[in-house]
Amino acid sequence: MSEQTNFQAQSPGSAEIAARFPDLHPAFDKTAAVTEANRCLYCFDAPCTSACPTHIDVPRFIKKIASDNLEGSAKTILDANILGASCSRACPVEVLCEGACVMHRYNKQPIEIARLQRFAMDALHESGAPLPFSPGKDTGKSVALIGGGPASLACAAELRRRGIRAEIFDARPLPGGLNTYGIAEYKLPLAESLREIDLISQLGVEFHFNTTVDAAQLAALEASHDAVFLGMGLGAIHKLGIAGEEMQGVTNALDYIAGYKSGEITTAPQRVAVIGAGNTAIDAANAAVRLGAQEVHMVYRRGPEQMSAFAFEYEHAKQEGVKFLWHVKPTGLKGAGKVEALELAKLETTSDGSLVPQAGGEFSLPVDLIVLAIGQATHTDFLAGLDSQPSKVKLERGRILVDRATGQTSNPKYFAGGDCTNGGREVVDAVADGKRAGIGIAAWLEVK
Amino acid sequence: MPTLETTFAGIKCINPFWLASAPPTNCGEQIMRAFDAGWGGAVWKTIGAPITNVSSRYSSIDWNGQKMMGFNNIELISDRPTEVNLREIAEVKRRYPKNTVIASLMVESKRETWHDIVQRAEDAGADGLELNFGCPHGMSERGMGAAVGQVPEYCEQITGWVKEKARTPVIVKLTPNISDIRIPARAAKRAGADALSAINTINSITGIDLDTLEPRPMVDGKSSHGGYCGPAVKPIALNMVQQVMSDPNAALPMSGIGGIGSWQDAAEFILLGSGTVQVCTAAMHYGYRIVEDMADGLLAWMRRKGYETLDDFRGHSLPNMREWKNLNLNYKVVAHIHESKCIGCDLCYTACWDGAHQCIHLDRTLPAPNHFRTPDMVAAESRSRISTTPIPKLDLDGAGADGPYRTPLSRIPRVDEEECVGCNLCSLVCPVPECITMERIDTGLAPETWEERVAAGIVPQGVGHAGNPNL
Ligand SMILES: Cc1cc2nc3c(=O)[nH]c(=O)nc-3n(C[C@H](O)[C@H](O)[C@H](O)COP(=O)(O)OP(=O)(O)OC[C@H]3O[C@@H](n4cnc5c(N)ncnc54)[C@H](O)[C@@H]3O)c2cc1C
Ligand SMILES: Cc1cc2nc3c(=O)[nH]c(=O)nc-3n(C[C@H](O)[C@H](O)[C@H](O)COP(=O)(O)O)c2cc1C
Ligand code: SF4
Ligand code: SF4
Ligand code: SF4
Numbered sequence: 001m002s003e004q005t006n007f008q009a010q011s012p013g014s015a016e017i018a019a020r021f022p023d024l025h026p027a028f029d030k031t032a033a034v035t036e037a038n039r040c041l042y043c044f045d046a047p048c049t050s051a052c053p054t055h056i057d058v059p060r061f062i063k064k065i066a067s068d069n070l071e072g073s074a075k076t077i078l079d080a081n082i083l084g085a086s087c088s089r090a091c092p093v094e095v096l097c098e099g100a101c102v103m104h105r106y107n108k109q110p111i112e113i114a115r116l117q118r119f120a121m122d123a124l125h126e127s128g129a130p131l132p133f134s135p136g137k138d139t140g141k142s143v144a145l146i147g148g149g150p151a152s153l154a155c156a157a158e159l160r161r162r163g164i165r166a167e168i169f170d171a172r173p174l175p176g177g178l179n180t181y182g183i184a185e186y187k188l189p190l191a192e193s194l195r196e197i198d199l200i201s202q203l204g205v206e207f208h209f210n211t212t213v214d215a216a217q218l219a220a221l222e223a224s225h226d227a228v229f230l231g232m233g234l235g236a237i238h239k240l241g242i243a244g245e246e247m248q249g250v251t252n253a254l255d256y257i258a259g260y261k262s263g264e265i266t267t268a269p270q271r272v273a274v275i276g277a278g279n280t281a282i283d284a285a286n287a288a289v290r291l292g293a294q295e296v297h298m299v300y301r302r303g304p305e306q307m308s309a310f311a312f313e314y315e316h317a318k319q320e321g322v323k324f325l326w327h328v329k330p331t332g333l334k335g336a337g338k339v340e341a342l343e344l345a346k347l348e349t350t351s352d353g354s355l356v357p358q359a360g361g362e363f364s365l366p367v368d369l370i371v372l373a374i375g376q377a378t379h380t381d382f383l384a385g386l387d388s389q390p391s392k393v394k395l396e397r398g399r400i401l402v403d404r405a406t407g408q409t410s411n412p413k414y415f416a417g418g419d420c421t422n423g424g425r426e427v428v429d430a431v432a433d434g435k436r437a438g439i440g441i442a443a444w445l446e447v448k
Numbered sequence: 449m450p451t452l453e454t455t456f457a458g459i460k461c462i463n464p465f466w467l468a469s470a471p472p473t474n475c476g477e478q479i480m481r482a483f484d485a486g487w488g489g490a491v492w493k494t495i496g497a498p499i500t501n502v503s504s505r506y507s508s509i510d511w512n513g514q515k516m517m518g519f520n521n522i523e524l525i526s527d528r529p530t531e532v533n534l535r536e537i538a539e540v541k542r543r544y545p546k547n548t549v550i551a552s553l554m555v556e557s558k559r560e561t562w563h564d565i566v567q568r569a570e571d572a573g574a575d576g577l578e579l580n581f582g583c584p585h586g587m588s589e590r591g592m593g594a595a596v597g598q599v600p601e602y603c604e605q606i607t608g609w610v611k612e613k614a615r616t617p618v619i620v621k622l623t624p625n626i627s628d629i630r631i632p633a634r635a636a637k638r639a640g641a642d643a644l645s646a647i648n649t650i651n652s653i654t655g656i657d658l659d660t661l662e663p664r665p666m667v668d669g670k671s672s673h674g675g676y677c678g679p680a681v682k683p684i685a686l687n688m689v690q691q692v693m694s695d696p697n698a699a700l701p702m703s704g705i706g707g708i709g710s711w712q713d714a715a716e717f718i719l720l721g722s723g724t725v726q727v728c729t730a731a732m733h734y735g736y737r738i739v740e741d742m743a744d745g746l747l748a749w750m751r752r753k754g755y756e757t758l759d760d761f762r763g764h765s766l767p768n769m770r771e772w773k774n775l776n777l778n779y780k781v782v783a784h785i786h787e788s789k790c791i792g793c794d795l796c797y798t799a800c801w802d803g804a805h806q807c808i809h810l811d812r813t814l815p816a817p818n819h820f821r822t823p824d825m826v827a828a829e830s831r832s833r834i835s836t837t838p839i840p841k842l843d844l845d846g847a848g849a850d851g852p853y854r855t856p857l858s859r860i861p862r863v864d865e866e867e868c869v870g871c872n873l874c875s876l877v878c879p880v881p882e883c884i885t886m887e888r889i890d891t892g893l894a895p896e897t898w899e900e901r902v903a904a905g906i907v908p909q910g911v912g913h914a915g916n917p918n919l
Contacts (some may be wrong), residue, residue, distance in 0.1 A: 038513035041879055044794035045810075045827045047859065053835050066512075095838050105791040105854050106880065308840055404834050426837040436834075 005201040007174055007194040014263030020290045021185035024316075025089075025115060033119045037066035040111045043102055048113055051100035053432035054081035058097055062116055074124035075132040077117055082157040082435070083150055085125065085196045086179050087428045088117035089188040092279075094312045096428070131199045136163030141445050144169065144221040145229040146213050149177020150430035151418025151437075152231035153200055155407075158438025160203035164445065167225070168205060171212040177233055178419075179427050181258040184283045186290075190261045215382045218392070222413065226448075227441050230393070230400060230409070230416035231434060234424050235379030237372050240275065242332055249339035253284040253373035260287055268293040269368035273342050275299045275330060277307035281373035282314070285322045288371070296322050297365065301329045301347055301355060325365070329357070334364065341366050376424060399423050407437025408444065415441050450750040452488075452743060454758045456723040457617040457643040457701040459575050461548050463488035464714065464758060465739050468705050468726035469552035469578060469621075472736070474526065476536030480543060485736035486743055489548030491645075491726060494525035494580045495533045496554040496565065497592070507654040507664035509680065518680030519729045520654040522665060522672050524586045525554050530565075534572040541573035549573070550619065554580040554592050557602065559609045566613045576616045579607065581632070582623035582648025584675045597623035597648075600635035607639035617642035619703060622688070624681075625651050629688045633698035644692060645703035645726060647685045649675025678729035682707030686720060690769055693721030709738065711745030718758055719765035777901070778893040781886040782868040783808075783875060785861060789883035792859030796874035796884060798823055807867035808874060813850055813858040865889070 028036065040062045048058040056077055064073035077084035093099065093114045101110035124132075141164045145152040148170030156166035174180055180193040201207070213221070213232075222228055237252035239245055253274070259265035268291035274284045277300035288296045298317070300307060303326045307314065325344070332343035346361030378398030384391050394401045394410035400421045402408060407415040417433025419425065452463035466489035467473045467482055479490045501523055509518040526533055541549055551569035555561045569577060581603055583593030596602045603620070610618050620636035622629055624647040633644055651673050656663045663671035685706025692698045704722030708714055709730030717725050730738055755761050785796070800808035801823050810826055811818040851857025863874070875884040901907045 035513050041793045041795065043792075044798035044823065045830050047792065050830045050833065051835060053837060055831050055835075092837060102791040102793050102855075310840060422836065425839070429836050432834075432836075 005198055005207070007198050007201075008191055010174060011191040011194050012262045012264075013189070013191050014266060016266045017185060017260060017263055018189070021189070021287075024184075024186040025118075027122060028112075028115050028119045030119075033065055033116060034068075036112055037062045037116060040066075041102065047100040047102060048097040048111075052081075052097045053426075053428045054087075054435060055432075056080040056084070056097075056117070058113055061120060062111065062113070065116055065120055070120055070123040071127075071129070071132070073120035077120060078132065080435075081428070081431055082154050082200055083179065083196060083427065083431050084117060085121035086150070086183075086188055086193055087431065088114045088121055089192070090179070090183045090427050092310050092312070092426060095310060125195060125199075131202045133157075133161055133203065135160045135204050138165075139163040139445070141165065141226045142167065142224075143227045143229055143441060144225040145231055146218070146221075147177060147230070147232035147418075147420075148172070148175040148207065148209075149231055149233050149418060150179050150427045151233075151420075151434040152177075152229060153197065153205075154431040154434030155229050155231065155415075155417065155438040155441070156205045156434075157200055157203055158435055159441065160205055162438075162442040164226075164442060166205050167208065169208045169211045169213050169217075169221070171210070173209050175207055175209070177231075181261060182254065182280075183427070184257070184286065185261055186286075213382060215384065218382055219385075222392075226413075226445055228414050229407075229434075229437055229441065230383075230414060230420060231418045231430070232379065233419040233430075234376035237280075237376055238374050240330055240372060240374070242330060244333035244335070244339070247333060247335055247339050248337060249335065249368060250333065250370045250372070253280045253371050254376070256284055256371050257287060260291060265291065267291055270294045271367045272296045272369045272371065273299055273365060273367045274371045274373055276373035276375070277302075277309055278373060278375065279309045279313050280376075281371075282309050282317045282322075284371045284373050285317055286320045288369070289320045289322060293369075297325050297367075298322055299325045299328055299330065299342070299344065299365075301327065303327060327355075329355070331357075331362070333370070339367060339370055342370060376419075378420065380420070397423075402433075402437075403440075405436060406440030406443070407433060408440055412444070450747055450756050452747065452758065454723060456548075456703070457576070457619070459548055459617055461488050461724060462546050463743055464718070464722075464724040465489070465742055466491055466548065466550070466703065466724050466726045467731060467736075468728040469494050469550075469580065470728040470732070471523070472728060472731045475528070475533075476540045479536075479540050479549070482731075482736045482739075483540075483544045483547045486739040487547070487736065489550065489575075489724070491550040491552050491578050492526075492533060492537060492574075494552040494554045494583070495530055495569070496525050496580075497556060497587075497590070498529075499524040499527055499586070501527050502667045504665040504667065507674070508678070509654055516678055516729065516733050518652075518654065518676055519678035519732070520652050520665070520674040520676050521649070522585050522667075522674040525552075525580070525583065530568070534568055537569070537572040537574055541575075548575050550576045550578050552578040552580050552621070554583065554587060557591055557596065557606060562606060562609045563613045566610055570614065570616055574616060576619060576642075577610065577614060578619040578621050578645060579610060580621050580648070581606075582621050582625075584623065584625055584649055584651050585672060594623045594625055594648075597621075597632055598626050600631050603632045604635040604639040607636050607641050611640040619643040619645050621648055621705075622646040622692075623648050624684060624688055624706075628691075630691055630695045630698045633692045633695070633700075637698055637700055641700060643701040643703065643723075644698075645705055646692060647681070647688050647706045649677045650681055650684065652676035677706065678733075679707045679709065682713060686716060689717060689722060690720045690766065693763065694766055694769065709733075711742045711749065714742055714746055715749060715761075716765075718762050720769075721763040721766055723758070723762065773898040773902075775897060776895040777898060778891050778896050780889045780891050781870040782865045782889055783863045783870070783872075784885050784887045785863055786883050786885065787853050787855075787860050789880050790853070790855050790860045791880055791883075792855035793879060794859060794861060795877045795879070797861045799873050799877045804871050804873045805867060805869050807864040807869075808861045809864060810858065810861055812860060812862055817862070817864075819864065 042059045061073045061076040098110040148168045159166040176193045268288045272288040272293040328344045334341040342365045346358040347355040400416040415437040417437045418430035469491040473490045505523045508516040511517040551574035581597030587593035588595040620641045703724045704717030705726040878884045
């Protein structure tokens with residue numbers, strides 16, 4: 001059943017993009033890795049492990065690097081987090097494991113956990129060794145997984161290790177979801193995401209690409225499988241809701257980032273404005289700089305204190321040369337066929353805390369490209385039952401409600417995890433959700 | 449102003465820092481550079497019978513990223529002709545009359561041969577002689593080195609031959625590869641030795657290449673036991689120096705050797721009775737320049753302590769070494785954790801549970817003290833807790849420690865002082881200086897030793913084998 005996949009070979013990569021987006025955090029060489037590994041105190045019940053959503057046993061894998069047991073180190077990581085390589089590059093470790101490291105309270109630099117994790121994972125990949133796990137004995141059960149992002153991949157791996165058939169359906173031509181198409185290339189190159197999924201597929205995970213599951217297909221899958229896992233992430237970026245948004249030169253961050261990552265976009269025009277101030281907006285702005293834009297502005301209706309991006313991402317954007325326009329709001333788009341300027345209004349806060357336009361605060365910002373990054377919508381329409389049946393699972397503001405320990409939804413046959421349940425967090429959160437759901441499904445199938 | 453000048457067995461020394469007989473003292477050119485760097489003396493690389501060395505010769509133990517914590521060699525004595533060594537001794541003494549040059553000697557066990565080499569070394573101008581009865585490999589197979597040092601009668605006989613001829617002080621260098629170092633030391637003293645030096649290197653195998661299965665250092669696929677030295681051997685050397693110096697039948701002026709690399713090491717050897725100290729590995733690792741801080745640091749410490757000369761503190765820790773049976777059994781300390789220093793690594797907790805007496809607990813945030821929660825239960829609870837990436841604004845605000853310290857209270861361990869046996873383990877594993885201190889508890893009992901308990905008939909006298917010299 002485990003036919004050999006080679007997704008990495010299908011990576012549409014471009015040499016130009018690779019040159020423009022080199023590693024933000026370069027890999028360790030062996031001596032540096034061992035020196036850093038030896039610095040770790042080997043804490044008991046380590047706070048770094050608790051802070052990691054997948055609870056990787058950090059001191060254990062680090063000590064295995066120090067003892068030159070790299071195989072064991074990679075296995076320790078993968079046992080807790082099947083996307084250990086992607087996470088080592090993509091995780092916002094400042095607010096996760098490294099943020100929790102006791103070294104902060106010791107007037108010392110925290111242990112560089114992510115770089116050590118990458119070192120162990122790179123060693124495994126370079127050795128060409130197979131995934132250090134094998135599929136469990138066939139149970140005859142099967143699960144359909146909607147979406148092929150981190151949540152579904154982690155869930156599928158747990159299922160396969162327990163001998164349960166895992167069939168993934170994804171709308172895109174390649175697996176990985178935003179892990180493949182969304183993470184900034186200087187953190188996680190598209191090809192690296194695929195390389196890791198090639199390993200996971202050794203467990204015998206089945207993939208169906210270019211398949212957007214709709215209500216009818218969902219009903220069919222529910223009938224033909226013992227359980228369904230929903231891991232379809234979030235949907236499209238919100239619109240601004242002003243005239244001219246369909247004009248040429250207006251795009252959204254998801255398309256923009258997926259475009260450059262797959263080599264379809266390799267240059268940027270002179271002047272770019274990114275609307276929004278979250279992590280996605282920052283990724284889009286940094287990408288525009290690296291693609292050659294001369295002037296990149298981020299436009300946000302509040303101030304830097306309220307931005308939803310992590311502090312270190314804000315610092316990074318400043319270093320890349322991104323400029324910020326705070327307390328302004330887009331009011332219109334100008335251009336004949338193609339966008340030429342963004343109309344903005346300065347905002348002020350009233351006594352009741354609401355934002356209102358400042359009198360006489362209108363101005364215009366000449367631009368060649370506008371990238372919208374004001375949050376992703378949910379896309380759960382297909383969960384509404386066929387023929388005006390009630391929704392398959394209970395939702396709250398578009399998010400699927402789950403029991404966090406097992407991932408089970410209000411409908412016992414349906415489990416869910418990742419961005420579609422948590423409203424959009426990080427890859428590692430999706431992996432943790434998928435892992436818990438995989439274990440939860442197996443437990444439920446056993447007693448059912 | 450304190451001084452490092454001292455007199456050792458009648459030899460005037462500008463400071464107590466000597467290079468031990470080893471590669472750093474191979475030739476005159478090296479020794480003159482060492483003297484320029486500040487070394488007070490040098491024991492010449494052992495002069496004697498012609499030899500052939502192997503390659504490779506050294507291996508070492510690295511520990512947690514630190515190189516050469518322990519160092520091992522299978523090298524023999526000087527591979528240079530005796531005439532060359534002697535000519536260079538003369539030259540060094542002519543150019544550095546104030547520095548001490550000791551000739552280390554090892555020849556075959558014949559009276560005339562020893563007489564001859566003693567005469568020639570002294571004629572060359574050596575300030576003293578060191579008899580190498582310690583080399584643990586190669587030379588011992590030819591009846592020299594450790595083969596002499598391990599047999600008290602040979603040690604006494606050869607020392608006697610040397611003393612018949614010598615006009616300068618004779619230092620006997622002891623091998624640690626023996627069960628009681630006092631026995632050869634007493635033999636040397638009986639034969640009239642003027643001083644002792646200890647220790648030479650310890651028999652060792654430093655490791656094995658796990659690809660080829662060949663032990664290190666490797667010579668054409670094979671190895672041989674070597675001599676171990678460097679920081680790892682200091683505790684063994686200190687113990688041996690103390691044993692000799694506390695024994696009136698063995699004690700002589702002592703040149704302490706073994707793992708010395710800092711002024712603190714030197715001070716410790718002097719506190720146990722050494723008059724000078726010798727250094728090899730540290731100089732091989734970092735070069736002659738290390739002596740500057742050894743002198744500077746020792747002087748500063750002497751100033752702080754109010755000592756004018758080395759004699760003001762030499763041997764001052766000897767009275768603080770007792771046999772175990774003379775320690776106060778009613779003295780009690782318990783561990784105390786200073787919460788404001790604790791970083792929450794919980795290493796003390798796991799150490800006390802697995803390696804000591806299960807009296808450190810992680811229960812500060814529980815409703816009541818809980819002595820039955822095992823480390824496995826603590827870890828399992830953490831693993832079952834769901835954590836997610838915090839979103840700025842949403843989750844990070846107000847997330848703080850669960851107590852008054854910078855470390856969350858739930859991670860600061862608590863010592864059950866009733867159960868603590870005062871073993872020290874937790875304070876040794878704690879990475880933060882002065883975070884765990886051992887505090888004295890007043891037991892209200894007068895001091896009492898095991899010996900006193902035996903004398904009072906409270907505990908039975910042990911029964912030994914008849915004639916066991918160790919009892
Ligand atoms: C621009 C951007 C940058 C990011 N950067 C980082 C970062 O640096 N670090 C980090 O940890 N996280 C980052 N994230 C967040 C991270 O990518 C997500 O949290 C994670 O990918 C969520 O995984 P998921 O499996 O829940 O969903 P997704 O990764 O979104 O995967 C869902 C998959 O489901 C498919 N799908 C959706 N609907 C259907 C359907 N009806 N039928 C079939 N298939 C469907 C989609 O095509 C997609 O492949 C970023 C997100 C974005 C948008
Ligand atoms: C490579 C090497 C060669 C040595 N050769 C001799 C020697 O020829 N004669 C001798 O008495 N001791 C010799 N020793 C022992 C040293 O003089 C010294 O006693 C020992 O190394 C302990 O000191 P240290 O811990 O400072 O190195 C040698 C040691 C080493 C490392
Ligand atoms: S908290 Fe820091 S020092 Fe402690 S185990 Fe984790 S990485 Fe190592
Ligand atoms: S001194 Fe020993 S027994 Fe007491 S708390 Fe520390 S480790 Fe435990
Ligand atoms: S070892 Fe020291 S720093 Fe670590 S938890 Fe114990 S007292 Fe705190």
